[in-house]
Amino acid sequence: MAQADTSAPAQEAHGLLYDPRARAVFYQVLTLAIVVGIGWYLIHNTLANLAQQNIASGFGFLDREAGFAISESLIPYDASDTYGRAILVGLLNTLVVAALGILFATLIGTVVGISRLSSNWLVAKLASVYVESVRNVPLLLQLFVWYSIITVSLPHPREEMTVGLDIYLTNRGIYVPVPLADPVWPLVGLALLVGIVLAFVIRRWAKRIQETTGKIKPVLWYSLAVIFGCPLLVWLAGGAPIGMDVPVREGFNFQGGIVRTPEFTALLAGLSFYTGGFIAEIVRSGILAVPRGQTEAARSVGLKPGRVLQLVVLPQALRIIIPPTTSQYLNLTKNSSLAVAIGYPDLVSVGNTTLNQTGQAIEAILIYMTVYLTISLLISLFMNWYNRHIALVER
Amino acid sequence: MPMKSILAAGAAVGVLSVVMPVQAQETVNAVMERGALRCGVNTGLAGFSNPDSEGNWEGLDVDVCRAIAAAMLGDPDAVEFTPLTAQQRFTALQSGEVDVLSRNTTWTLTRDTSLGLNFAPVTFYDGQGFMVPADLGVTSALELSGATVCVQPGTTTELNLADYFRANEMEFEPVVIEQIDEVNAAFFAGRCDVYTTDASGLASIRATVAPNPADYIILPEIISKEPLGPVVRHGDDQFFDIVKWTVYALIEAEELGVTSENLEEMMGSSNPSVQRLLGVTPGMGEALGLSESWAHDAIAAVGNYGEIFERNVGVNTPLGLERGINDLWTRGGLMYAMPIR
Numbered sequence: 001m002a003q004a005d006t007s008a009p010a011q012e013a014h015g016l017l018y019d020p021r022a023r024a025v026f027y028q029v030l031t032l033a034i035v036v037g038i039g040w041y042l043i044h045n046t047l048a049n050l051a052q053q054n055i056a057s058g059f060g061f062l063d064r065e066a067g068f069a070i071s072e073s074l075i076p077y078d079a080s081d082t083y084g085r086a087i088l089v090g091l092l093n094t095l096v097v098a099a100l101g102i103l104f105a106t107l108i109g110t111v112v113g114i115s116r117l118s119s120n121w122l123v124a125k126l127a128s129v130y131v132e133s134v135r136n137v138p139l140l141l142q143l144f145v146w147y148s149i150i151t152v153s154l155p156h157p158r159e160e161m162t163v164g165l166d167i168y169l170t171n172r173g174i175y176v177p178v179p180l181a182d183p184v185w186p187l188v189g190l191a192l193l194v195g196i197v198l199a200f201v202i203r204r205w206a207k208r209i210q211e212t213t214g215k216i217k218p219v220l221w222y223s224l225a226v227i228f229g230c231p232l233l234v235w236l237a238g239g240a241p242i243g244m245d246v247p248v249r250e251g252f253n254f255q256g257g258i259v260r261t262p263e264f265t266a267l268l269a270g271l272s273f274y275t276g277g278f279i280a281e282i283v284r285s286g287i288l289a290v291p292r293g294q295t296e297a298a299r300s301v302g303l304k305p306g307r308v309l310q311l312v313v314l315p316q317a318l319r320i321i322i323p324p325t326t327s328q329y330l331n332l333t334k335n336s337s338l339a340v341a342i343g344y345p346d347l348v349s350v351g352n353t354t355l356n357q358t359g360q361a362i363e364a365i366l367i368y369m370t371v372y373l374t375i376s377l378l379i380s381l382f383m384n385w386y387n388r389h390i391a392l393v394e395r
Numbered sequence: 396m397p398m399k400s401i402l403a404a405g406a407a408v409g410v411l412s413v414v415m416p417v418q419a420q421e422t423v424n425a426v427m428e429r430g431a432l433r434c435g436v437n438t439g440l441a442g443f444s445n446p447d448s449e450g451n452w453e454g455l456d457v458d459v460c461r462a463i464a465a466a467m468l469g470d471p472d473a474v475e476f477t478p479l480t481a482q483q484r485f486t487a488l489q490s491g492e493v494d495v496l497s498r499n500t501t502w503t504l505t506r507d508t509s510l511g512l513n514f515a516p517v518t519f520y521d522g523q524g525f526m527v528p529a530d531l532g533v534t535s536a537l538e539l540s541g542a543t544v545c546v547q548p549g550t551t552t553e554l555n556l557a558d559y560f561r562a563n564e565m566e567f568e569p570v571v572i573e574q575i576d577e578v579n580a581a582f583f584a585g586r587c588d589v590y591t592t593d594a595s596g597l598a599s600i601r602a603t604v605a606p607n608p609a610d611y612i613i614l615p616e617i618i619s620k621e622p623l624g625p626v627v628r629h630g631d632d633q634f635f636d637i638v639k640w641t642v643y644a645l646i647e648a649e650e651l652g653v654t655s656e657n658l659e660e661m662m663g664s665s666n667p668s669v670q671r672l673l674g675v676t677p678g679m680g681e682a683l684g685l686s687e688s689w690a691h692d693a694i695a696a697v698g699n700y701g702e703i704f705e706r707n708v709g710v711n712t713p714l715g716l717e718r719g720i721n722d723l724w725t726r727g728g729l730m731y732a733m734p735i736r
Contacts (some may be wrong), residue, residue, distance in 0.1 A: 053629045055489060055511035067554045069569045079557035144577075151584040171585055172543060251541040252531075252588045253568070262586065263570070343572035343581070349548070353571070356482045356549030359489070359510035 046362065061358040062087070068353055070345045072261055083354050090350030091371060097267055097346065098333040098375070104272035105332060106325075109279025116284050127280065134277035140338055142274055146266035147342045154262075157253050166246045166257070173259040175247035184238030188231045195230035199223035263344035267336065275332040279325055286321035287313060318390050326383035330376045337372075347371055422494050422631040423467075423684065431473045434460035435493035438478040438575055440596060441603040442708040442716075443499050443519075452476045455707040456497040459518055459625055459642065462693040463495060466641045466685060471696030480573050482549040485510055488628050495638055496626040499593060501551040506626075515638040516646075517624040518700075519708075520720045520729050522617035523555050524594035526601060529612050531588060536616040540565035545578050545587035547571070552592050555619040579604045593621050595708060595716060602713035637683055644690040646732035647672055648699035650723055655698035658691065672735050679735060690735075700730060 016022050050057050062084035069079045073089045074096065115127035134142070154171040162168050168175040179185060199222075206217040235241075247257035290313050298312040299305075339346035348368060355364035426432050436444035436456055444454040452474075461471040477493050488496045489511060499521070500506075502514040525536050533539065536559070546553050548571045560567045570587050572578045579600060582590040590597065594617060601608050625642065627635050648654070651669050653661045661669055670676040673694075674687030683689060697703055704721060708714045722728025 050511075053489065053511035054508070055629075056509035067557055068548075069553075069557045069560075069567065071569050071571065079561060148580075148584075151581055151586045156585045253541060253543060255541075340573055341577070343570050343577075345571065349571065349573075352482050352573070353548045353553065356485060357505070357554070359485055359506075361486050361489075 050362075055359055057360065057362070059363055061354070061360055061363070064358075066354070066357075068357070070350060071343075072264065072345060083358070086350050087347065087354060087367065090345055090347040093345055093350075094333075094336055094339075094347040094371075095375070097264065097271065097339070097344070098336050100268055101271040101275065101332050101336065102329050104268070105275035105279055105328070108272055108276030109325075109328075110283055112276060112280035113283025114287070116280065117287060131277045131280050134274050135281070139270060139274045139335055140341060143266060143270040143338055143342050146270045147262060150262040150266055157249065166244070168247055168254060170254070171262060172253055173261045174265060175254045175257050175259050177244045177246045177257045179241070180243035180245050182238075182241040182243070184235060184241055187238060188234050191230040191234040192227070195227040198226040198230070202226065261344075263339070263342050266342055267339050267344045267346075270338075271332050271335060274335070275328050278328050278331075282321055282324045282328065283317075286317035289320050290316045315390065316392075319387075319392060322383060322387045322390065326380060326387075329379050329383065333375055333379065334372055337368075422627070422634040423637070426467055426494055426634075430468060431475050432460060432464040432467065432495065433475045433477060433493045434463075435477050435479045435484055435487050435496040435498055436460065437498045438480055440499065440575065441599045442595065442712060442714045443599065444476075444478075444497070445603075453707070455519060455703055456499060456625075458697040458703045458707065459497045459645075460495065462645055462697050463625075463638055463641050465692040465696035466644070466689040467637060469686065469688070469692050471692075480549075480575070481547045482573055485512070488512065488626060491628075494627070494634070499596065499623045500626055501593075501621045502624055503551060511629045512626050513629060513635050515625040515627065515635065516642045516732075517622040517729075518642060519595065519623040521593040521595050521621040521623055523552050523591060523619040523621055524597050524617055525614040526590045526597045526611055527588060527614065528585075529610050533588075533614070536614045536618065537563060537565075539567065539589055541567070542588040543568045543570060543586070544589045544591055545570045545572070545582040546591050547575060547578055548573055550592070551619070551621065556591055559618045593623070595714070598714045598716060599708075602715070633684055637685065640683060640735070641689070641693055643732040643735065644672060644693055645697070645700040645703065646723070646730050647735055648690070648694050649701040649730075650725065650732065653694060653699060654702060655694055655696075658695055662691075668735070 047057065063082055065080055066083045066086040067079050068086070070077055070086060070089050072093065074092045075085075075089060077085060077089045112127045112130060115123050116131065118124045118127070151171045154169050157168075157170045157172050166177045202222045203219055206219045206222075210216055245257055247254040247259070249255075294312055294316065295308055298308040303311065336346055337348040340349040340352060343349070351364050351368055355361055358364075434457075436452060436454075439445050440454070442454055444452060444456045446452050457476070460474050460476070464474045465471040477487065479487050479493075479496070479498060484496055484498055484500065485506070487493050497518075499519070501521075502517065506512055507514055525539065527533050527539075540560075540563075544556060544567050546556055546569055553569070553571065556567070556569070567589075570578075570581060572581060578590075581587060583604065583606060590600070592600075594613065597613050601611050601613065605611050625638055627638055647668075651661075651666065651672065653669060653672065658673075662673055662675060664670065664673075664675075667676065671679055673691045674680055674689070677687045680687035680689045686692075698706070701718075701723075704718065705711065708716045710717060718726075718728060720729045722730060724731040
């Protein structure tokens with residue numbers, strides 16, 4: 001508005017009124033003011049109403065003793081711990097079931113998605129039936145079905161069913177023996193990580209060899225050798241401890257080993273199979289979206305079918321698959337809150353008990369929203385990074 | 396359905412933030428204008444609140460609601476029942492979704508204060524017990540170390556359970572499921588060794604849900620005090636008074652020998668207490684802001700406290716409970732109505 005200096009005040013106001021930029025700023029400020037005003041009104045009224053009804057508010061309750069027990073926990077917890085710790089236990093349980101759910105849903109989805117494209121009639125039809133049935137039945141009902149299957153069909157601990165190797169299936173859970181605590185085991189875990197890193201290094205090395213000389217190295221065998229070889233060597237060097245903590249019946253239930261409760265198993269199965277159905281469709285559509293000419297061109301330069309899939313089809317299909325799969329991962333994480341229906345102590349289940357005992361609904365809901373928002377944003381961030389990583393680099 | 400608790404909590408957040416500050420007598424006026432009382436009850440607990448085969452709600456808690464509706468509106472059927480789980484109940488009451496909660500709810504200090512609620516007189520003195528399958532071979536709760544226990548979340552039961560096992564240095568594994576039907580199913584499928592809730596609730600579940608009631612025993616230990624009664628939210632003292640005195644009127648009627656059958660006869664009674672209760676001598680109804688026939692209508696609808704007890708949970712019902720401490724104070728129980736004068 002350089003010319004404003006020379007114009008008369010009236011003209012200036014006139015100009016301002018019809019200046020599109022000034023108007024845009026005005027409407028944005030107005031919108032912001034309305035939003036802030038409504039927000040302030042709601043918060044003010046909430047606090048006033050809470051005070052009027054003498055309902056406690058604030059996050060002070062997180063430091064108070066929870067007083068209720070939780071059936072499964074990754075960290076030590078008992079009823080004399082605080083509400084804050086109880087909610088942390090719930091959060092970790094949510095993360096565990098969501099992470100494993102994402103892993104299994106991806107595996108199921110990939111296998112079923114590829115099966116639907118199979119030329120084998122039976123395999124393709126079975127995959128179709130699976131996808132159509134899990135996608136079209138509400139998840140909550142599926143969870144009830146899984147839970148009933150486990151609690152009603154599996155035997156009571158007193159008449160347990162074993163599948164050998166001291167693994168017991170009961171309607172109280174699946175009991176699996178674990179190695180006895182030994183200082184070697186953490187080192188073995190570390191060696192496994194080292195093995196995985198080495199496998200990546202080998203892959204890069206093989207790729208460089210291929211790019212410079214054209215020779216193809218058997219990467220798979222080398223990788224498997226380092227991934228399993230490293231921990232095995234450490235285990236042998238550590239004196240090869242073989243003591244196992246075996247579940248034995250004692251009192252009402254089995255003691256020892258590790259147990260996966262029916263609630264956890266039902267939730268994990270329900271989430272994995274449900275989301276797996278959606279991912280299967282995404283995988284199928286991703287593969288179908290790669291133009292046929294790409295496959296034909298790859299074959300015509302003499303690539304074997306496996307290499308065609310690995311080098312030409314999958315890299316292109318992945319670019320289509322990743323973004324919608326990200327939404328499925330987010331859905332799975334949020335759907336894990338249905339745990340409350342079958343008694344798995346996830347964030348919402350523990351949080352609801354807290355909410356109910358303290359009466360602080362608003363604070364509890366705020367905690368849920370913050371936690372799910374944070375988890376979802378983190379998953380999105382990671383998947384977006386991965387998406388960029390595999391994106392087509394145009395020259 | 397479990398999402399409903401989150402929805403209820405969400406609704407509470409919504410309602411609490413939008414509704415303008417509550418006015419005194421808001422609840423009474425709302426009930427009068429609507430012509431119906433909104434009453435929160437259990438989703439299904441035989442003897443306390445349970446729909447019959449025709450969908451009519453019945454039970455001790457339900458009768459309390461009907462008595463309040465009769466006292467306020469003269470019609471025991473002017474009640475809208477909202478079935479609520481243990482977790483949904485307080486948010487539903489706080490947010491105004493229901494006017495009164497009559498849902499076997501234990502009176503505790505925290506609930507009475509920081510939840511913003513007021514407890515009307517106790518309508519059932521209960522205590523927490525344990526039920527186990529008879530073939531488990533357990534005869535005392537002290538033998539339960541290491542057991543798996545089915546319990547509903549958000550209840551005092553859940554807290555007493557943890558306290559009891561801690562106090563006796565025993566271990567347990569809780570299975571916590573919100574819907575009462577799902578907890579029942581899990582227990583009778585053998586998911587848990589023990590089912591714990593109020594002793595009356597155990598009797599009810601054993602009588603009506605167990606495949607064969609004789610296969611289950613209720614252990615002798617009663618580990619807590621569970622005074623159950625109707626609850627209202629803070630902010631309407633007149634409504635609190637009405638709920639409170641309706642319950643007292645039912646107890647007083649039993650003490651004075653007024654029943655739903657001899658009610659019309661009793662209208663001619665020369666006993667001044669009976670005359671005040673039934674509005675023959677006016678004043679009580681006016682003090683409550685109701686018609687003078689408030690107590691008469693309530694008793695005509697559901698009978699006195701003894702009749703309600705015997706009809707729903709007494710020895711001749713499937714629950715088969717003795718009056719015990721729920722008898723009148725004159726017979727050694729705890730039921731004691733404040734003077735209606």
